[in-house]
Amino acid sequence: MAAELEQPDPDQPDEFARLPKGRHGLPPEFVAHNQRERLIAGFAEVVAKVGFNDVTITGITKEAAVSSRTFYKYFETKEDCFLAALDAVVDRLTEPVRSAWDAEDAWPLRLRAAIGTVVRFFTAEPALARLSTVEVLHAGPVVAERWEALISRLAPYLHGGLDEAWDAGPVAETMDRGILGGMLSLVTRRIIASGTGDLDALIPDLVQFALTPYVGVSEAARVAAVPA
Secondary structure: OOOOOOOOOOOOOOOOOOOOOOOOOOOHHHHHHHHHHHHHHHHHHHHHHHOHHHOOHHHHHHHHOOOHHHHHHHOOOHHHHHHHHHHHHHHHHHHHHHHHHHOOOOHHHHHHHHHHHHHHHHHHOHHHHHHHOOHHHHOOHHHHHHHHHHHHOOOHHHHOHHHHOOOOOOOOOOHHHHHHHHHHHHHHHHHHHHOOOOHHHHHHHHHHHHHHHHHOHHHHHHHHOOOO
């Protein structure tokens, strides 16, 4: 059963809402967090609309409803904002992926649950999905290097497969990176072709692709057929 979403506390201010004009009595820490989060969210939305190469600081601040001066308070360039957005994606995925993983006992089922969690997140967040896949390809080496480092943090989820492998024979740990890259490529091509609306349909293919080198074709197909 899916976990029930936590309902927002009506007594707490919305971290993404525009701040009231004039004196509002909100803590400085909340104001800073609110402005930075709105800039990141605004950046993702603008990138999804026009692509990274055509993003401007003015476009980002207009979407976030803040001033250019506020932008430069938190970021020096739009590349810096991109890096912060990628970190935010990973931060938002970390706990749901861990929870989905821990809810299963067998490693293949754990991996299936983790993949399903990531894909459903991307389906629900099309701007962040495009940012994390398509636009990374156009943002230059600094952004690409950061994303590569963040993606590599997922490799330990595949390490359990080294103990599971039988039909495929010995599997080197270096294959983990290749499998992650392959899955990301599949997701990227689907988003380019048709957006995120039908991304959930890709889950069985991703599960089978990830599992086959470790557990063999037949077992990978069996696990992929189980609803994630």
